[in-house]
Every structure is written in C-alpha cells, then in structure tokens.
Amino acid sequence: MDDLESIIMELLVNAGAARSEALSALRLARSNDFSGAEQAMGQSREFVKQAHKIQTQLIGMDEGSGKLPVNLITVHSQDHLMNAMVIQDVAEDLIELYRRLPPAN
Secondary structure (H helix, E strand, O other): OHHHHHHHHHHHHHHHHHHHHHHHHHHHHHHHHHHHHHHHHHHHHHHHHHHHHHHHHHHHHHHHOOOOOOOHHHHHHHHHHHHHHHHHHHHHHHHHHHHHHHOOO
16 A cells, blocks of 8 residues: 555544544433543544544645545545534534433433
8 A cells, every 4th residue: 555545544544433433422412421422522523633634634745736646535535524524513413402301211
C-alpha cells in the first residue's frame, strides 16, 4: 500500500470510529446513561477532528489542481466522514431530547 492509500485508509478508519461512537452515544442516552453518552460523543468528536486533519492534509496535497487521483476508496472515505458528521449533529439533538423525557418506569 502506498503512502496516499495509507493516508486515505487512516481517514476512513477515523471517520468510521467517529460514526460508531456517535451511534453508541445514542444507545447510551436511550438507556438514560447521559454521562456515558457525553463521553462517547467526546470520543466521536476527537475521531472527527483527526479525520478532518487528514482531509485537510489531502486537500493541501491536491492544491485544488487534481494532483491526487480520485478513486473509489477516496470517495468512500469522504462519504464516511460526511456521514459521521451528520450523525453527530443528529445525535446531539436526540440526546438532548432524551434528557427531557421522563425516566421510564
């Protein structure tokens, strides 16, 4: 695997981990574990931060001039990052809604 593929795979792994942590946060909030949900969301944000750094590195390497090849794994990694960020946004709102619900008996 060349350096570019390694960088793209690192982006993919971080984005996937961010998505998983955000979904885990939702499950924890649904069971009224808001401390755990916040911890999972914090982890999710850290993974997105790392993925975003990698994305910025790739953008810098490309310099907007098509220097980097666009292949399926590159598109897939970008899709994972976008989905992770959307899930984070939705998860934050849903966690807040779960907080407002009365505890289940």
